[in-house]
Amino acid sequence: MGSGLSMNRQTAFWALLAPPLLFVGIFFVVPLLNLFWVSLHGASSTELFGSNLSGENYYRILTDSFYHTIILRTLWAGMSIMLLCLVLGYATAYVIAPLPPRTRLIMLLLLVAPLMVSNVIRAYGWIAILGRQGVVNSMLRSTGLIDGPLLLLNSFEAVAFGLMTILLSYMVVSIVNALNAIDRQYIEAAQSLKANPVRTFIEVVWPLSSPGVASGTLLVFLLTLSAYVTITLLGGPRMKLLVSLVFDSVSGFRWPLAAALSFALLTLALVVAGLILALLRPGRVQGRG
Amino acid sequence: MRGLLIALTGFSYVVVLLPILIVVVTAFSASEFFAFPPKGFSLRWFEAFFASDSMRGAFSRSLQIATIASILATVLGTMASIAIARRKGTLFNLVQGMFLAPLIFPAIVLGLSLLIFYKSIGGVPDFLGLVIAHSVLGLPFVVRSVTSSLLAVDPALEEAGQSLKASPVDVFIFIIAPLIWPGMLAGGIFAFILSLGELNTALFLTGPGVTTLPIEIFSYLQFQGGQLVIAAASAIQIFMIIAIVLIAERLIGLKRIVRSES
Numbered sequence: 076m077g078s079g080l081s082m083n084r085q086t087a088f089w090a091l092l093a094p095p096l097l098f099v100g101i102f103f104v105v106p107l108l109n110l111f112w113v114s115l116h117g118a119s120s121t122e123l124f125g126s127n128l129s130g131e132n133y134y135r136i137l138t139d140s141f142y143h144t145i146i147l148r149t150l151w152a153g154m155s156i157m158l159l160c161l162v163l164g165y166a167t168a169y170v171i172a173p174l175p176p177r178t179r180l181i182m183l184l185l186l187v188a189p190l191m192v193s194n195v196i197r198a199y200g201w202i203a204i205l206g207r208q209g210v211v212n213s214m215l216r217s218t219g220l221i222d223g224p225l226l227l228l229n230s231f232e233a234v235a236f237g238l239m240t241i242l243l244s245y246m247v248v249s250i251v252n253a254l255n256a257i258d259r260q261y262i263e264a265a266q267s268l269k270a271n272p273v274r275t276f277i278e279v280v281w282p283l284s285s286p287g288v289a290s291g292t293l294l295v296f297l298l299t300l301s302a303y304v305t306i307t308l309l310g311g312p313r314m315k316l317l318v319s320l321v322f323d324s325v326s327g328f329r330w331p332l333a334a335a336l337s338f339a340l341l342t343l344a345l346v347v348a349g350l351i352l353a354l355l356r357p358g359r360v361q362g363r364g
Numbered sequence: 365m366r367g368l369l370i371a372l373t374g375f376s377y378v379v380v381l382l383p384i385l386i387v388v389v390t391a392f393s394a395s396e397f398f399a400f401p402p403k404g405f406s407l408r409w410f411e412a413f414f415a416s417d418s419m420r421g422a423f424s425r426s427l428q429i430a431t432i433a434s435i436l437a438t439v440l441g442t443m444a445s446i447a448i449a450r451r452k453g454t455l456f457n458l459v460q461g462m463f464l465a466p467l468i469f470p471a472i473v474l475g476l477s478l479l480i481f482y483k484s485i486g487g488v489p490d491f492l493g494l495v496i497a498h499s500v501l502g503l504p505f506v507v508r509s510v511t512s513s514l515l516a517v518d519p520a521l522e523e524a525g526q527s528l529k530a531s532p533v534d535v536f537i538f539i540i541a542p543l544i545w546p547g548m549l550a551g552g553i554f555a556f557i558l559s560l561g562e563l564n565t566a567l568f569l570t571g572p573g574v575t576t577l578p579i580e581i582f583s584y585l586q587f588q589g590g591q592l593v594i595a596a597a598s599a600i601q602i603f604m605i606i607a608i609v610l611i612a613e614r615l616i617g618l619k620r621i622v623r624s625e626s
Contacts, residue, residue, distance in 0.1 A: 087532035088447055095444035099462055102496050106481035113480055123483055166372035180618045187622050189380050191605045193561030193578040196598040200383020210400040240379040301472040304563045304582055318472050337473045
């Protein structure tokens, strides 16, 4: 009877695990492997991809200086947004974290609820504020400070600023969680040893909050890589990042190139994630990954 | 120093909330074009929204996709969580990592890989293709919140049920489900909201005549300029999210809402 029961459990385990495992396998893992396979082919005018295996797409990305410019610009955009989010997000988290629990939750909700609003709507909000007929320009014009509209959109800065505001909440929440996980005794110990607030911050608070900083910066960078709609709306047609090239290749039906560019994007994600983890070493904080 | 920190915090709240506020205010304006402050109050742009076949169609399609995808994600995610929540070992970590991967995986790559996959197997209807993509994206949120609910359940309860010869289905219905439903609901609600606003896979998977509301708004902004009907479309989505947050607050509490997002 004992073995009957364990048989029963074994069947139940597989009956539960098989459907989700198959679903993710078929619609996440297999398409990704297929994408890689497609990226290893030349283009074809009639089929999805040419018949011969070739590394021409990757060769092109690695050797063509056009792609280098775009990849560097993507990295630069990601870094700028990450740094902006880190400075603003850390300051905000530092103010919110010590608040009483109920107040803290409400303050966090005010930042988290906007994440549920589609990015296209949040970008539209910035167009309404910064566009030619936008809030800023009409206010400046009515006060007579300017004659023609200021061009505040369609630039690298507009993309960096806009994405910073869209992704900031992730950083704040990650850091608030990390700050609240710090044992108060460490900070009191530093203070009783007469460390001033700056030194306490640098030697105690910052290292102990590194898991939050790591997960926040990681999330911000990874989401920047995919943000095609925000980049297009705030940066205009000429502000291209790596993700725009993926989309452009698809519009031109160059599937293998689009596939290879996707893997360039994934590689960039992995490299930067590795760098962030190596730099911040969140694992050194005990009990957290 | 304290003053600087508070100033930066204030700036954060302004840049996060202001664009959304402006969109909502604009949606109620009476003028033909964008003006700030808006001239007059009217509901004409909401009427224009519901009078437009393409907008209304995209809206109802978005709701249908979000409903089906979030239910699918909740069912599959709950099954996966129950199977592996308490298991240890490299293999199970790997399986769990696979379920959670879409959380941080660049969604644009997922969208392209699904588009090419659908083409490779001879085509999938756009609606179904979107439901599948949004289920894959919603699944990790369900797995995460259900797993944390499950880990809070005392394993002795489950064992007690089994020793009394309850079938696995009975154990789930009478013991596990009543304890983990807030986790299921939180994950499901989040998958629903995510699908409603999702852009990166929808960019690739929507087709002529089969768009979602965010993609419809995006193409209006790109090609037709600033008609205020987009503000109304956006405001409707924002009101829905506020309503969902308020209901969720009653059902599962603020803490879970804040946590399921981050």
